[in-house]
Amino acid sequence: MDPVLNPFKPGAGQRPPILAGRDALLHDFDIVRRRITELGEGDRSWILTGLRGVGKTVLIGELERVAVNAEWLVAKVEVRKGHGLADELATRLAASLRRAQRRFDPEKLESLLRVFKSFTASLKLGVINLGVEITPAAGYADTGRLSTDLTDLFVALGEAARGLGVGGLILVDELQDATAEEMAAISTAIHQISQTSPMLPLFFVGAGLPSLPSQLATANSYAERLYQYRTLSVLDAANSRAALMQPVIERDAVWDEDALEVAMAAANGYPYFLQEVGKAVWNFADGPRFTVEDAKVGTEIAREEVNAGLYQSRWDRATPAQRELLRALANKGHGEGVMVRELARAMKKPNASVLSVPRDELIKKGLVYAPERGVLAFTVPGFHQFILNQH
Numbered sequence: 001m002d003p004v005l006n007p008f009k010p011g012a013g014q015r016p017p018i019l020a021g022r023d024a025l026l027h028d029f030d031i032v033r034r035r036i037t038e039l040g041e042g043d044r045s046w047i048l049t050g051l052r053g054v055g056k057t058v059l060i061g062e063l064e065r066v067a068v069n070a071e072w073l074v075a076k077v078e079v080r081k082g083h084g085l086a087d088e089l090a091t092r093l094a095a096s097l098r099r100a101q102r103r104f105d106p107e108k109l110e111s112l113l114r115v116f117k118s119f120t121a122s123l124k125l126g127v128i129n130l131g132v133e134i135t136p137a138a139g140y141a142d143t144g145r146l147s148t149d150l151t152d153l154f155v156a157l158g159e160a161a162r163g164l165g166v167g168g169l170i171l172v173d174e175l176q177d178a179t180a181e182e183m184a185a186i187s188t189a190i191h192q193i194s195q196t197s198p199m200l201p202l203f204f205v206g207a208g209l210p211s212l213p214s215q216l217a218t219a220n221s222y223a224e225r226l227y228q229y230r231t232l233s234v235l236d237a238a239n240s241r242a243a244l245m246q247p248v249i250e251r252d253a254v255w256d257e258d259a260l261e262v263a264m265a266a267a268n269g270y271p272y273f274l275q276e277v278g279k280a281v282w283n284f285a286d287g288p289r290f291t292v293e294d295a296k297v298g299t300e301i302a303r304e305e306v307n308a309g310l311y312q313s314r315w316d317r318a319t320p321a322q323r324e325l326l327r328a329l330a331n332k333g334h335g336e337g338v339m340v341r342e343l344a345r346a347m348k349k350p351n352a353s354v355l356s357v358p359r360d361e362l363i364k365k366g367l368v369y370a371p372e373r374g375v376l377a378f379t380v381p382g383f384h385q386f387i388l389n390q391h
Contacts, residue, residue, distance in 0.1 A: 001282045007247035008278035010305075013057040016275055017247035021239035022059060025230060029063055032203055033070060036167035042158065042199035045190050047175075047216065048207040050232035052366075052380040053272030053310070056207040059232065060171050063205060067169040073100055073161050076171040085182040086146060087125050089170070090116070093157075098131040104164050111137070112160035118142045119153045147185040154189040158200025168202040176208035176215055183219035191226055209379055211369040234269035234381060243274045253288040259295035266299035270381045272310070276302035311386035314367050322358045322367075329368065329376055330384035337377035 007017045019026065032043045050056050060076065067074045075093040079085055097116065100109060113130055114137035120128050122142045136142065141152035154170075161168040175183070190204050206212070210231075216223035235243065244263055245255060255263070263281060267273040281290055281298030318326060328347045332338045340359065341352040349355060352374075359376060362368045371377050378384055 001253065001285050001288070003283050005251055006279055006282045007251055008275045008282060010272060010275035010279055013061060014275075015058050015061060016055075016243065016271070017250070018243060019055070019058070019062060020243035020246075020271075021235040022055065022232075025059065025232075026062070029066065033066060033167070036161075036201040036203065037070065037165075040162050040165070040198070040201055042167075042193065042196075042201045042203060044194065044228050045204035045226070046206070047212060047227045047229050048205065048232060049210050049212050049229065051210065051378075053270060054232045054234060054381075055271050056232055057173055060173050060205065060207050063169065064171055067167065070166065071103060072167040072169050073097070073157060073164075074169045074171070077173070079172060079174040079177045079182075081177050084125075085172070085178050086119075086123050086150070089172075090120050090125050090128050094128045094130055098129070100164075101131055106132070108163045109160060110134070112156045115140045115153055115156035119149050122149055146181060147188040150185045151189040151192045154193055154202055155196075155200065158193055158196070158202035161201050166201075168200075170202070170204045172204075172206045174208060175206040176212045180215075180219040183216050183223075187216060187220040187223045187226055191220075191222065194226065209366070209369050210371055210377075211363075214370075235271060235274070236269065237264065240264050240267060240269050240274060243271070244278050247278065248282070248290070253282075253285075253290065255290045255295075256292065258292045259290045262292055262295035263299060266303070268382070273302065273306060273382065276306055280305070306382070307386055307390070310380065311383055314365075314380065314383065315387070315390075317365055318362065318367065319358070322362050322365075325355060325358045325362065326367070326387055329378065330387040333377065333384060335378065335381070335384045337371045337375040340374055340376055343376065 009016055035041055035043055048056050048059065064074055064076045073096050075089060075096055077085065077088045077092050097113065113132065113134050116130065117134055118136035119141040121136055122144045123146065141149040143149055157168045193200050193202050213224065213229055241260065241264060244260060248255060263277045267277050277299050280301040281294050284298045284301065285294040324347065325343065328343045329338055332342060332346050340355055344352045344355055363370065366379055368376050369379050
């Protein structure tokens with residue numbers, strides 16, 4: 001098949017041809033959008049959690065697209081270790097505000113722009129271009145304390161959005177990498193928004209690994225009640241089938257049923273691997289009907305691609321002591337979470353505390369996470385099988 005026409009798109013953040021299995025969440029966001037657009041009222045913000053490669057970043061991008069098309073005030077940020085969240089947020093929001101000045105009456109944006117100017121000055125974020133000369137707002141977002149100033153900024157953003165008849169949307173990806181102070185500041189600001197009546201039309205969506213809810217709760221005790229927590233998991237059989245079939249049908253090709261079963265079994269519902277398998281089978285197949293042989297060869301090509309990229313790069317980042325722990329987790333858990341004390345016993349360690357250092361280092365590297373207290377699990381589906389097969 002012509003690789004130029006290949007519809008499958010594996011890769012971090014790349015939107016697949018269909019967002020299989022995410023209809024309910026997109027439907028719920030459409031309700032939020034309509035509530036904000038038609039009533040001018042906000043709704044309870046979201047936290048999206050899931051393992052690597054299940055589509056969190058893609059979904060964040062889709063929500064951004066919907067909001068931008070509705071002419072909302074939008075800022076999408078990816079948390080990066082070593083980079084301040086306030087700086088990243090200000091840069092992205094400034095770009096949205098520059099666009100807004102070309103679409104809306106500048107007078108309706110003046111108050112927000114002045115609070116934004118105070119925010120960047122008080123937190124010493126440097127020169128951020130707003131496209132207009134404006135004086136800071138005295139008494140707003142000027143304390144130098146992140147939680148206080150971010151709250152003032154979010155309230156001003158919500159008020160401006162209401163005055164313009166649109167919504168405001170803040171999207172933060174990889175939120176688990178934010179500092180405790182940054183998480184607490186976001187929750188404080190969203191808590192203030194939630195107490196306005198009627199609620200200001202500012203919606204927040206944070207995305208991260210499954211450890212994120214507990215991190216937010218540790219940073220701020222009411223976080224567990226503040227957000228709606230939505231989990232993105234691997235796809236069921238029906239949605240896996242749709243993810244592989246529909247893009248092919250739209251390009252006038254078709255899977256043999258047995259071939260489709262081979263591809264689905266190999267991917268095991270993992271959205272990222274479904275895209276890799278689909279891409280590899282398409283490129284290998286001679287004609288528009290995908291056979292079992294195409295599927296078998298394609299899945300092996302896809303597995304080699306994932307092993308060499310996604311899995312090998314993670315293995316290479318681990319030290320010998322960390323690899324020992326990863327091997328034990330793969331052997332004991334087979335992809336599920338394992339009690340740390342059981343890992344210590346399997347590794348013939350005197351107690352679980354001996355594993356504290358490699359455990360914490362692996363969590364910081366994003367290779368494992370703690371789904372609950374005293375338990376460890378892989379952040380990437382299928383990583384355990386790679387370790388068992390290769391190491």
